[in-house]
Amino acid sequence: MKSLPEVDHLLTKMGQALRALIARHDPERPVALIGIHTGGVWLAERLHPLLDLANPIGALNIHFHRDDFDRIGIHPRVQPSHLPFEVDGCLIVLIDDVLYSGRTVRAALNEIFDYGRPAAVRLAVLVDRGGRELPIAADIVGAHLKLNPAEQIKLLGPSPLKLSIRRGRT
Amino acid sequence: MSTQLHTDGRLRHFLTTEGLPRQLLLQILDTAESFAGVIDKSVKKVPLLRGRTVINLFFEASTRTRITFELAAKRLSADVLNVNVATTSVKGESLLDMLRNLEAMQADMFVVRHAESGAADYVARHVGPGASVLNAGDGRHAHPTQAMLDAFTIRRHKGSFESLIIAIVGDVMHSRVARSQIHALSALGAGEIRVIAPRTLLPRDIESLGVRVFHDMRLGLEEADVVMMLRLQRERMQGALLPSEPEYFRVYGLTEDKLAPAKPDAIVMHPGPINRGVEIDSRVAEGPRSVILEQVTNGIAVRMAIMSMTLGAYQEMPREPA
Numbered sequence: 001m002k003s004l005p006e007v008d009h010l011l012t013k014m015g016q017a018l019r020a021l022i023a024r025h026d027p028e029r030p031v032a033l034i035g036i037h038t039g040g041v042w043l044a045e046r047l048h049p050l051l052d053l054a055n056p057i058g059a060l061n062i063h064f065h066r067d068d069f070d071r072i073g074i075h076p077r078v079q080p081s082h083l084p085f086e087v088d089g090c091l092i093v094l095i096d097d098v099l100y101s102g103r104t105v106r107a108a109l110n111e112i113f114d115y116g117r118p119a120a121v122r123l124a125v126l127v128d129r130g131g132r133e134l135p136i137a138a139d140i141v142g143a144h145l146k147l148n149p150a151e152q153i154k155l156l157g158p159s160p161l162k163l164s165i166r167r168g169r170t
Numbered sequence: 171m172s173t174q175l176h177t178d179g180r181l182r183h184f185l186t187t188e189g190l191p192r193q194l195l196l197q198i199l200d201t202a203e204s205f206a207g208v209i210d211k212s213v214k215k216v217p218l219l220r221g222r223t224v225i226n227l228f229f230e231a232s233t234r235t236r237i238t239f240e241l242a243a244k245r246l247s248a249d250v251l252n253v254n255v256a257t258t259s260v261k262g263e264s265l266l267d268m269l270r271n272l273e274a275m276q277a278d279m280f281v282v283r284h285a286e287s288g289a290a291d292y293v294a295r296h297v298g299p300g301a302s303v304l305n306a307g308d309g310r311h312a313h314p315t316q317a318m319l320d321a322f323t324i325r326r327h328k329g330s331f332e333s334l335i336i337a338i339v340g341d342v343m344h345s346r347v348a349r350s351q352i353h354a355l356s357a358l359g360a361g362e363i364r365v366i367a368p369r370t371l372l373p374r375d376i377e378s379l380g381v382r383v384f385h386d387m388r389l390g391l392e393e394a395d396v397v398m399m400l401r402l403q404r405e406r407m408q409g410a411l412l413p414s415e416p417e418y419f420r421v422y423g424l425t426e427d428k429l430a431p432a433k434p435d436a437i438v439m440h441p442g443p444i445n446r447g448v449e450i451d452s453r454v455a456e457g458p459r460s461v462i463l464e465q466v467t468n469g470i471a472v473r474m475a476i477m478s479m480t481l482g483a484y485q486e487m488p489r490e491p492a
Binding site: 064065072110115 | 180201205206207208210218478
């Protein structure tokens with residue numbers, strides 16, 4: 001069993017990187033954090049107080065844009081997306097727990113653009129485990145982990161937040 | 171009725187609410203809840219049924235129902251064809267021939283409305299393995315999507331079904347809506363379902379469905395949480411079942427006065443189109459307790475849920491790489 005990084009430690013590091021990222025952008029431009037259900041929303045809730053943002057957190061349900069509807073169908077218990085701010089012209093920081101194939105982020109981008117045209121979208125993830133199947137990269141990464149394809153990494157939460165690995169089907 | 175389920179229990183067709191397990195009905199309501207948020211987006215559309223073809227096959231004209239099915243399919247990004255057979259010359263072509271032709275055009279779903287009971291079921295038994303059939307109303311038999319949007323509307327207002335007294339008022343005899351409502355609400359565990367109607371507008375076997383029968387509005391509406399009015403099916407009425415419409419309104423038409431014994435927070439529902447001054451007074455239909463227009467809005471999300479559950483594989487999500 002690999003030893004996994006502490007989520008709190010990674011969040012502190014991500015908070016610093018986010019402050020620097022936001023400082024580089026036009027201060028006139030609104031900024032909003034959007035977490036992808038469910039882990040990304042937990043992380044956004046922890047990062048938001050570190051950043052002094054006027055906009056509340058957005059929560060994204062990417063289910064309607066998944067590319068595997070024909071294979072796995074529709075999951076009934078998904079919270080609808082909730083973006084309580086104007087997406088048009090906003091700098092959006094998309095937050096997720098684990099970046100792997102990149103398909104979730106692709107779906108998230110589609111969902112965000114259904115609400116409007118953001119000025120820019122940046123990506124912050126707790127863990128980048130490699131294995132990308134799409135040309136997608138994160139701007140801020142808490143930790144890079146090398147994992148075996150049979151290993152699944154998952155964020156447990158919401159309180160406390162903890163990373164966990166289990167061996168499952170590939 | 172197992173024709174509407176796959177062997178693993180998920181929905182293949184949606185023909186009737188009768189016999190469907192509570193869990194499946196709850197899944198429809200939960201799925202509809204997540205689709206209800208789609209109208210808050212500036213792009214009121216999701217791509218789940220992109221590239222699929224839905225054919226509205228209406229043998230009985232109904233503009234409103236057709237529009238809500240059409241809108242639901244379009245919000246799911248399906249291509250929609252409307253075949254209004256009531257006005258189209260069938261040129262001696264049998265229903266089966268017509269189906270074969272539509273299937274040859276690679277249709278994925280047929281939404282069927284027909285004046286004969288059992289029509290949607292017949293179509294479902296004859297379509298190929300890849301196609302799904304939704305019943306948009308067949309004769310006096312069933313109108314299951316209407317019943318589900320009613321249940322959805324009730325749950326949004328009341329939270330759950332267990333403690334509710336639900337009164338269904340009017341022409342139960344000719345109403346496929348009432349039958350589907352009773353099956354769905356019983357399966358969902360409604361506390362008490364009542365029907366209120368004159369004897370001539372009640373089927374003889376109605377009590378076998380587990381409802382309490384009333385002929386008097388005052389008694390029937392006492393402490394009701396939900397009042398579901400039915401349309402007086404004038405076009406289906408044969409023979410002298412009623413003295414006259416004004417007389418019917420006097421006894422069974424819903425007015426503020428007749429609503430008084432119901433709970434103060436009772437909601438009033440109607441599947442539409444309403445016959446003002448026949449089964450419901452305009453002041454009630456447009457009053458603070460009416461949720462009639464919400465039912466119309468909710469009908470789109472509920473139909474989106476049923477369409478996506480029948481056309482997509484439906485199951486709990488396996489763990490997937492993020």
